Amino acid sequence: MSNQPQRNTPSKSAQSRSARLMAVQTLYGVMHTGNDMKEAVADTLAKSDHIEIDGEKLVSPDKTLFQKILFGYNARQGDVEDIIKASLTTSKSGETETLLKAILCCGVYELLAHTNIDAPIIINDYLDVAHGFYDEGQVKLINGVLDKAGKALRS
Helix, strand or coil: CCCCCCCCCCCHHHHHHHHHHHHHHHHHHHHHHCCCHHHHHHHHHHHHHHCEECCEECCCCCHHHHHHHHHHHHHCHHHHHHHHHHHCCHHHCCCCCHHHHHHHHHHHHHHHHCCCCCHHHHHHHHHHHHHCCCCHHHHHHHHHHHHHHHHHHHC
């Protein structure tokens, strides 16, 4: 009997990416509807093993990471939003579209709180999320904000 993971077992990095995508989607829903974060997290976790995107089953997420992102963001929302404002260029200031804001909030929270995870890993995963929803212009904006925030927070 081998201690090697089975081929059908998703990698830790795939589970982390899945958790980040689900965190963005859940935060977007909370921002859009005003629903309670705790209820939204519980609802998403109840469905997490059955979520499909474009007809493909989503990799089972790292549920602990998913919860840490959302509950952590909820607890430090003011800090996260201040960092985002400081990282946006003046030409991009003003009201940020809800999905874009959800991606930035989750990403900046992780850069702020999850210092045990390399910043490029966090940033790349949120850029992967962004590519699923946006064209290159918005993805570059997200990259710029997360990169600037990461340098400021981790210097």
